[in-house]
Amino acid sequence: MRTELFAGCSSSVAAVAGAGEAVDLQAEYARSAVQAILDELERDLVGMQPVKTAIREIAAFLLIDRTRRKLGMTSEAPGLHMSFTGKPGTGKTTVALRMASILHRLGYIQKGHMIAASRTDLTGGRTGQVIDKAVGGVLFIDEAYYLHQAAGERDQTSEVIETLLQAMENRRGEFVVIVAGYKDRMARFFDANPGLASRIDNHVAFPDYTDEELFAIGALMLARQQYRLGAAAEEAFRRYIERCTRLTYFANARSIRNAIDEFRKRQANRLFARMGEPLAVVDLMTIEAADILASRIFKAYL
Numbered sequence: 001m002r003t004e005l006f007a008g009c010s011s012s013v014a015a016v017a018g019a020g021e022a023v024d025l026q027a028e029y030a031r032s033a034v035q036a037i038l039d040e041l042e043r044d045l046v047g048m049q050p051v052k053t054a055i056r057e058i059a060a061f062l063l064i065d066r067t068r069r070k071l072g073m074t075s076e077a078p079g080l081h082m083s084f085t086g087k088p089g090t091g092k093t094t095v096a097l098r099m100a101s102i103l104h105r106l107g108y109i110q111k112g113h114m115i116a117a118s119r120t121d122l123t124g125g126r127t128g129q130v131i132d133k134a135v136g137g138v139l140f141i142d143e144a145y146y147l148h149q150a151a152g153e154r155d156q157t158s159e160v161i162e163t164l165l166q167a168m169e170n171r172r173g174e175f176v177v178i179v180a181g182y183k184d185r186m187a188r189f190f191d192a193n194p195g196l197a198s199r200i201d202n203h204v205a206f207p208d209y210t211d212e213e214l215f216a217i218g219a220l221m222l223a224r225q226q227y228r229l230g231a232a233a234e235e236a237f238r239r240y241i242e243r244c245t246r247l248t249y250f251a252n253a254r255s256i257r258n259a260i261d262e263f264r265k266r267q268a269n270r271l272f273a274r275m276g277e278p279l280a281v282v283d284l285m286t287i288e289a290a291d292i293l294a295s296r297i298f299k300a301y302l
């Protein structure tokens, strides 16, 4: 039954030029240097296992596709456009940047840069210019559903989507679009824009971080800047996270980054008040519990 279905297709091994050759996938992989980016992703970003797995799978697919092409095997060009869904601060922009490097190293885009554009950057007849800038790289559109706006603005925004779709068609292979935003709003946006939805082949969901992951992200951010948490500060930071995640404007890792800046400022003021006393390196490095517990978050009724 299956052979009948495929009758007429030259899908036999012998039909491939160089069929006897063995492919050294390891060497192909090493040459692409994609492993380095995946390792960096693993090292620099806490948690996000489903995202890391999805990126690894996309990279594997593209590597195999490239290897097949090198051997002259036919296959349709892979769809490279992507959608990243998740709440604010879950790492979508950060991963999009890494994705741009992966696509570049595998030869799917010429330069590997990323242009981040919001609705304001794209409206007012500017879509073409933005696309020109993105050529050779990735066009990252955060909160893409704002392109689908209230009736009064519909003309402007539908023009953006039309221009984008035209460019995705006519300039295929020249740039990659990554649209990002909240999962439910993106789903509605895709429903309303089937033309765009049908051109996006890769969907990656970014989960919220657990409190433990947020703690590890904070510790990593501090260590990168040569700070450390004093013994009692660890507990204070955990309490901070517990409260922070309950705020309506909580934005995952971004809130943690802001918190760290806040702690650093308080530490600086605490040390400044000790003017005249000698300061040890460890003093300059240490965030104490007091630097955290003075946060407004502990005063607000939560």
Ligand SMILES: Nc1ncnc2c1ncn2[C@@H]1O[C@H](COP(=O)(O)OP(=O)(O)OP(=O)(O)O)[C@@H](O)[C@H]1O
Binding pocket: 044, 045, 046, 047, 048, 086, 087, 088, 089, 090, 091, 092, 093, 094, 095, 142, 217, 220, 251, 253, 254, 257
């Ligand atoms: N898993 C992680 N480990 C370490 N740092 C992280 C992680 N996720 C995000 N960050 C850091 O948190 C900050 C916010 O991340 P990013 O801007 O990528 O989020 P986003 O999902 O694009 O947010 P938004 O949708 O609001 O733009 C960045 O400084 C990023 O490096």
